[in-house]
Amino acid sequence: MKLTLRIWRQSGPQDQGRMVSYAVEDLSPDMSFLEMLDVLNQDLITSGELPVAFDHDCREGICGACGVVINGRAHGPEQTTTCQLHLRAFRDGDVIDVEPWRAKGFPVVKDLVVDRSAFDRIIQAGGYITAPTGSAPEAHATPVPKPDAEVAFDNATCIGCGACVAACPNGSAMLFTSAKVTHLNVLPQGQPEREQRVLDLVAAMDDEGFGGCTNTGECVASCPKEIPFASIARLNREFLHASR
Amino acid sequence: MIDHTVGAPIADTKSPDVALERRWDERKFTAKLVNPANRRKHRVIVVGTGLAGASAGATLGEQGYQVVQFCFQDSPRRAHSVAAQGGINAAKNYRNDGDSVYRLFYDTVKGGDFRSREANVYRLAEISAQIIDQAVAQGVPFAREYGGLLDTRSFGGVQVQRTFYARGQTGQQLLLGAYQALSRQIDAGTVEMHARTEMLDLIVVDGRARGIVARNLITGELTTHLADAVVLATGGYGNVFYLSTNAKGSNASAIWRAHRRGAYFANPCFTQIHPTCIPRSGNHQSKLTLMSESLRNDGRIWVPKRPGDTRPPDQIPEDERDYYLERLYPSFGNLVPRDIASRAAKSRCDAGFGVGPGGLGVYLDFADAIEELGRPAIEDRYGNLFDMYQRITAEDPYQVPMRIYPAIHYTMGGLWVDYDLQSTVPGLFVIGEANFSDHGANRLGASALMQGLADGYFVLPTTINDYIGSTTFDAVDAAHPAVTATEAEVRTRLTRLLSINGTRTVDSFHRELGLLMWDHCGMSRHDSGLRSALERVPELRTEFWRSVRVPGEGTELNQELEKANRVADFLELAELMLLDALLREESCGGHFREEHQTADGEALRDDAHFSHVAAWEYGDRPVLHREELTFDHVHPTQRSYT
Numbered sequence: 036m037k038l039t040l041r042i043w044r045q046s047g048p049q050d051q052g053r054m055v056s057y058a059v060e061d062l063s064p065d066m067s068f069l070e071m072l073d074v075l076n077q078d079l080i081t082s083g084e085l086p087v088a089f090d091h092d093c094r095e096g097i098c099g100a101c102g103v104v105i106n107g108r109a110h111g112p113e114q115t116t117t118c119q120l121h122l123r124a125f126r127d128g129d130v131i132d133v134e135p136w137r138a139k140g141f142p143v144v145k146d147l148v149v150d151r152s153a154f155d156r157i158i159q160a161g162g163y164i165t166a167p168t169g170s171a172p173e174a175h176a177t178p179v180p181k182p183d184a185e186v187a188f189d190n191a192t193c194i195g196c197g198a199c200v201a202a203c204p205n206g207s208a209m210l211f212t213s214a215k216v217t218h219l220n221v222l223p224q225g226q227p228e229r230e231q232r233v234l235d236l237v238a239a240m241d242d243e244g245f246g247g248c249t250n251t252g253e254c255v256a257s258c259p260k261e262i263p264f265a266s267i268a269r270l271n272r273e274f275l276h277a278s279r
Numbered sequence: 280m281i282d283h284t285v286g287a288p289i290a291d292t293k294s295p296d297v298a299l300e301r302r303w304d305e306r307k308f309t310a311k312l313v314n315p316a317n318r319r320k321h322r323v324i325v326v327g328t329g330l331a332g333a334s335a336g337a338t339l340g341e342q343g344y345q346v347v348q349f350c351f352q353d354s355p356r357r358a359h360s361v362a363a364q365g366g367i368n369a370a371k372n373y374r375n376d377g378d379s380v381y382r383l384f385y386d387t388v389k390g391g392d393f394r395s396r397e398a399n400v401y402r403l404a405e406i407s408a409q410i411i412d413q414a415v416a417q418g419v420p421f422a423r424e425y426g427g428l429l430d431t432r433s434f435g436g437v438q439v440q441r442t443f444y445a446r447g448q449t450g451q452q453l454l455l456g457a458y459q460a461l462s463r464q465i466d467a468g469t470v471e472m473h474a475r476t477e478m479l480d481l482i483v484v485d486g487r488a489r490g491i492v493a494r495n496l497i498t499g500e501l502t503t504h505l506a507d508a509v510v511l512a513t514g515g516y517g518n519v520f521y522l523s524t525n526a527k528g529s530n531a532s533a534i535w536r537a538h539r540r541g542a543y544f545a546n547p548c549f550t551q552i553h554p555t556c557i558p559r560s561g562n563h564q565s566k567l568t569l570m571s572e573s574l575r576n577d578g579r580i581w582v583p584k585r586p587g588d589t590r591p592p593d594q595i596p597e598d599e600r601d602y603y604l605e606r607l608y609p610s611f612g613n614l615v616p617r618d619i620a621s622r623a624a625k626s627r628c629d630a631g632f633g634v635g636p637g638g639l640g641v642y643l644d645f646a647d648a649i650e651e652l653g654r655p656a657i658e659d660r661y662g663n664l665f666d667m668y669q670r671i672t673a674e675d676p677y678q679v680p681m682r683i684y685p686a687i688h689y690t691m692g693g694l695w696v697d698y699d700l701q702s703t704v705p706g707l708f709v710i711g712e713a714n715f716s717d718h719g720a721n722r723l724g725a726s727a728l729m730q731g732l733a734d735g736y737f738v739l740p741t742t743i744n745d746y747i748g749s750t751t752f753d754a755v756d757a758a759h760p761a762v763t764a765t766e767a768e769v770r771t772r773l774t775r776l777l778s779i780n781g782t783r784t785v786d787s788f789h790r791e792l793g794l795l796m797w798d799h800c801g802m803s804r805h806d807s808g809l810r811s812a813l814e815r816v817p818e819l820r821t822e823f824w825r826s827v828r829v830p831g832e833g834t835e836l837n838q839e840l841e842k843a844n845r846v847a848d849f850l851e852l853a854e855l856m857l858l859d860a861l862l863r864e865e866s867c868g869g870h871f872r873e874e875h876q877t878a879d880g881e882a883l884r885d886d887a888h889f890s891h892v893a894a895w896e897y898g899d900r901p902v903l904h905r906e907e908l909t910f911d912h913v914h915p916t917q918r919s920y921t
Contacts (some may be wrong), residue, residue, distance in 0.1 A: 061561060069565070081782075169413075174416075175428055
């Protein structure tokens with residue numbers, strides 16, 4: 036396969052940035068999107084140019100490190116992570132735009148790399164259960180009804196990639212935050228901090244400059260882990276309940 | 280070829296000389312305590328934020344130490360433990376199927392082919408039950424029965440159901456639990472977290488580990504961090520093979536630099552090959568993806584009975600299929616341990632029975648399980664794995680059997696530690712996959728997560744108190760000669776890498792090294808192959824330092840510089856792995872020397888000469904120190920799964 040990539044190049048936060056066009060050839064449809072960037076980078080290095088910086092690590096769709104906007108969609112045309120997107124999703128000869136996540140909460144570091152540490156600060160505000168080590172009760176002492184365990188699980192699968200923010204016209208972090216609130220608030224272990232948790236997480240989310248939710252649903256459409264839209268409704272309900 | 284010398288034997292002096300069942304209690308009792316008011320005066324560096332590092336950082340922070348923690352990823356939540364799929368073992372005996380601490384201990388020692396320490400393994404089995412309690416208390420959403428109680432399943436190499444799981448994402452869920460606990464401490468101010476920061480060297484002052492040199496990956500700034508103790512939780516070195524199931528960033532730098540500063544490196548040749556990996560599809564491949572071993576619970580492994588049979592699997596009738604694991608190992612069938620399953624697959628493919636492109640694959644077939652249990656049950660158990668397989672291969676495993684092939688997965692070798700998890704450099708502790716101690720020559724499925732969390736939540740936080748409580752620390756500041764000299768060495772090395780400006784990319788060296796290692800130090804090894812690789816690796820290293828091209832500057836985000844720095848270390852470590860493999864003239868666990876096999880092609884151990892840990896001291900000529908292993912409870916027998 037042969038593709039033309041138009042990639043966002045930005046040497047650092049101060050640089051204005053621009054789209055630069057590259058032709059890549061001899062590609063296989065079985066390659067992942069990131070493997071194509073590897074091929075491009077090998078060519079760039081050999082020809083004396085600077086390679087394109089992008090974030091990636093596990094390359095099996097679970098660490099959440101990778102993520103770029105491809106032809107205007109977070110992670111590209113399929114609902115998966117960029118590392119699990121393969122070139123078979125494109126046609127020979129396509130021209131593809133590749134850009135970093137764009138949101139106020141995610142400043143660009145270099146090329147396709149953005150700073151997502153705001154997500155960590157949201158978790159630090161209360162996205163946990165206070166459970167000191169070494170003194171936990173016997174695991175079977177806390178039964179969890181299977182339906183609740185399933186809801187918790189569906190939300191716990193969030194990988195924190197940030198696609199929801201990048202896809203949202205408001206740059207909102209509601210889906211990420213709602214996943215964590217839902218995971219912990221439906222479990223019996225999460226009850227003591229239930230109200231404080233949602234208040235603190237929402238406050239942290241606002242402080243980081245993420246926008247509000249207007250129920251557009253783009254976040255859900257782009258989420259590689261299919262975090263349900265209902266979680267946002269649950270976040271709102273938990274928030275109202277806690278702020279009575 | 281690299282020369283070596285043999286040094287004095289080494290021994291673990293920290294495991295108390297009492298009955299096996301009482302050792303950990305005894306050690307906890309005799310370990311010095313540090314009172315809470317004094318803990319805040321001590322600073323501890325933790326490098327790495329995987330299961331071992333995050334759980335250690337969270338626990339030490341909660342205890343009141345000043346923790347300074349590092350990871351090279353942009354967030355601690357992305358450490359590679361996140362990708363572990365299958366599950367975590369614990370001797371809870373919830374199934375009443377005869378499990379016990381002693382049985383988990385027994386299975387682990389046997390599974391490790393009698394190359395691990397009994398005392399360490401017993402402690403691991405003991406702590407396993409507490410880990411589940413801890414994770415459940417944190418809200419880790421393990422799979423549950425309708426009655427609300429925890430579900431379990433069985434896993435490769437064992438006959439009881441002791442594996443706790445969270446769909447196929449157990450590592451992710453356990454890591455998020457530890458990450459959240461760590462996040463709580465970061466917010467409380469007890470842990471100072473440095474993400475996107477990489478340890479580049481260990482600072483040793485008067486023989487003790489007192490700090491590290493780190494590089495901020497965004498700005499390129501080199502900083503020194505000083506402390507009373509350093510904990511390495513930096514994972515394994517499987518990426519020496521280039522293609523492996525490890526995350527791309529996983530590297531050996533932290534442990535290798537510590538090795539160069541005096542920490543012994545134990546059993547470097549012990550590499551685990553995972554039997555259920557998706558076969559590679561081409562030369563562009565950047566890494567391999569494994570499918571959880573739990574799939575072997577319900578999947579049946581087979582190849583055509585006729586070599587070179589190219590018919591699609593659904594056109595090969597039942598009596599023309601060879602379910603070779605069930606045939607060769609009737610009592611364990613598809614659940615034999617990893618090394619056995621891997622070698623059996625390779626031997627079928629080498630003999631011409633392989634399926635898929637290049638004949639490097641065997642079928643993992645769910646047709647019978649779907650027929651018997653129904654598709655919804657299979658979706659419930661393995662849905663995300665099936666989706667992942669389909670995404671990568673564009674084949675639907677509900678319709679056609681999966682194709683799998685073995686791949687490099689885990690390294691059992693690592694820095695040598697005593698029962699306290701302390702290395703040969705006082706004050707340097709090593710936990711999780713970065714150390715060598717608990718898995719012997721082969722790791723049982725679902726035991727890595729158990730060890731990472733046991734070390735981080737329970738063992739280290741106890742033993743480090745003993746070190747801190749019994750040591751007087753001289754003040755060391757940034758102007759200390761050992762600190763400035765170490766930093767200067769790091770700076771010189773980075774400058775040198777950037778100034779070579781040669782013609783070959785870092786990746787081209789890494790790929791060449793990886794292929795060499797897979798061919799000669801991979802699933803099977805033999806004398807002449809190891810010797811030829813020992814000739815080639817030093818040449819490749821010389822070529823690297825002469826003709827690598829590292830573009831860009833050191834004062835910015837420079838991913839090529841990061842890689843070059845790590846590949847330089849892999850080029851040194853590879854040689855030690857080869858040497859260790861050459862000297863270990865036996866087959867055991869993941870180390871299969873072709874000269875040492877039974878008539879049936881099974882691994883042939885040599886307990887009379889090799890029942891030891893090979894602990895290597897760094898030097899121009901590496902020095903081999905042997906730690907004799909004694910087995911008072913589980914008597915070494917030829918491992919048999921037939």
